[in-house]
Amino acid sequence: MNSSANALQATFGNAIGRVVDARGETIVYVSPAKVRDVLVWLKQTAGQDYNYLVDVTAVEYRDRERPLEVVWNLRSLSSRQDLRIKVELDPRGELAVPSVVDLWAGANWLEREVYDMFGVTFTGHPDLRRILMWETYAEGYPLRKDFPLRGRFSRSEQVRQALNVNPEGHYSMEELAIADAYDELPRDMRDRLARGERDKIPNSE
Amino acid sequence: MKHLQTIDGSDSWLTTKVQSLFEWAAKTARIDGVVNKAVNLSRANSLWPMPFGTACCAIEFMATAASRFDLARFGMERQAFSPRQSDVLICAGRLPFKLAPVIRRIYDQMPQPKWVISMGACASTGGIFDNYAMVQGIDTVVPVDVYVPGCPPRPEGLLYGILMLHKKIKGEDLFDSSLRDEQLLNDKGLRLPPEQIDEVSEPFGNSVHQFRSA
Numbered sequence: 049m050n051s052s053a054n055a056l057q058a059t060f061g062n063a064i065g066r067v068v069d070a071r072g073e074t075i076v077y078v079s080p081a082k083v084r085d086v087l088v089w090l091k092q093t094a095g096q097d098y099n100y101l102v103d104v105t106a107v108e109y110r111d112r113e114r115p116l117e118v119v120w121n122l123r124s125l126s127s128r129q130d131l132r133i134k135v136e137l138d139p140r141g142e143l144a145v146p147s148v149v150d151l152w153a154g155a156n157w158l159e160r161e162v163y164d165m166f167g168v169t170f171t172g173h174p175d176l177r178r179i180l181m182w183e184t185y186a187e188g189y190p191l192r193k194d195f196p197l198r199g200r201f202s203r204s205e206q207v208r209q210a211l212n213v214n215p216e217g218h219y220s221m222e223e224l225a226i227a228d229a230y231d232e233l234p235r236d237m238r239d240r241l242a243r244g245e246r247d248k249i250p251n252s253e
Numbered sequence: 254m255k256h257l258q259t260i261d262g263s264d265s266w267l268t269t270k271v272q273s274l275f276e277w278a279a280k281t282a283r284i285d286g287v288v289n290k291a292v293n294l295s296r297a298n299s300l301w302p303m304p305f306g307t308a309c310c311a312i313e314f315m316a317t318a319a320s321r322f323d324l325a326r327f328g329m330e331r332q333a334f335s336p337r338q339s340d341v342l343i344c345a346g347r348l349p350f351k352l353a354p355v356i357r358r359i360y361d362q363m364p365q366p367k368w369v370i371s372m373g374a375c376a377s378t379g380g381i382f383d384n385y386a387m388v389q390g391i392d393t394v395v396p397v398d399v400y401v402p403g404c405p406p407r408p409e410g411l412l413y414g415i416l417m418l419h420k421k422i423k424g425e426d427l428f429d430s431s432l433r434d435e436q437l438l439n440d441k442g443l444r445l446p447p448e449q450i451d452e453v454s455e456p457f458g459n460s461v462h463q464f465r466s467a
Binding site: 078181184190195196197198199202205206207208209210211212213214220 | 268350355386388389393394399443447448451452454
């Protein structure tokens with residue numbers, strides 16, 4: 049059992065739910081309201097020092113009664129310890145947890161992926177857009193259990209919407225490398241980026 | 254003779270000259286059969302492939318291009334990694350919906366004459382990926398000339414498909430300009446009627462019902 053679990057219980061009291069030891073890996077359930085404080089504490093407290101965010105992901109179970117979980121996998125490179133923090137959310141309610149991009153910059157794309165696939169909103173994220181599916185994707189969140197395997201639209205509608213996407217529309221000012229090279233970009237691209245232009249979904253038939 | 258036109262449809266001086274030469278040859282000397290044969294033979298034996306490798310089929314494609322199987326034996330000396338200088342689009346691997354507009358643009362950028370080989374089960378039908386993210390056969394996006402089955406096809410399979418394409422090219426009528434018509438997307442943004450796309454994308458085997466367009 050990871051000793052950080054006991055330290056968390058001592059520090060945060062009843063904001064910490066159950067602590068599970070799953071085959072040598074420690075899982076700590078935290079209340080959604082306190083999860084940001086817990087993660088800040090784990091990153092910044094001397095002796096804890098979880099300076100590497102391995103992954104942010106989410107789990108929805110086949111059992112509809114079970115809550116949807118958002119998972120942070122943390123690792124401390126100095127003390128060589130792993131810790132898994134979980135938050136339970138009601139999948140029928142609002143799915144929102146605080147963003148940790150300011151703590152671990154690597155959380156940026158990980159949180160975008162969870163948002164894209166599960167529809168979990170990370171409040172405070174600087175650029176919360178879809179990352180795997182294209183930005184105008186309108187069928188919902190593919191990894192949710194209520195999402196049909198083949199998507200919600202007919203195949204022809206899916207092909208139509210896919211073909212109507214502008215392949216160059218995926219780039220935006222938020223892609224920092226492009227923003228740095230802004231002055232050297234071709235003029236039409238500069239205009240397009242300055243307008244903040246994105247793909248628009250054409251009217252459905 | 255549309256195939257001799259430049260991409261924007263205007264005739265350059267050279268294409269006009271070549272065109273009139275062909276027409277003269279066809280009309281006066283009645284050697285259109287010979288011209289046909291000569292042009293098709295040279296086209297078939299100097300195909301420049303544009304590889305569009307998205308998955309494991311691309312590994313087999315690379316093996317086909319490398320020394321053991323050696324595509325160059327069949328006139329595919331040069332891999333054209335630019336659509337502007339290529340004749341055959343080889344889609345090697347599954348095509349996600351996110352890549353559909355990309356392959357469509359590459360196909361539109363290729364000059365006539367052009368052909369498409371759909372390599373592997375996923376490119377041809379969607380294969381095992383009967384899900385929300387995958388195009389169920391690239392023929393719903395671009396016209397396809399040769400389908401190569403396999404998961405992935407062995408290099409021999411791809412070579413067989415290429416030789417089938419050779420055969421097809423050698424049977425083409427040089428003076429049938431309809432073969433060289435650009436097949437652009439229609440006003441609905443599709444290249445096939447919606448019912449037809451639903452039909453060819455219909456799941457089979459143990460798969461369950463798919464939503465149909467109204």
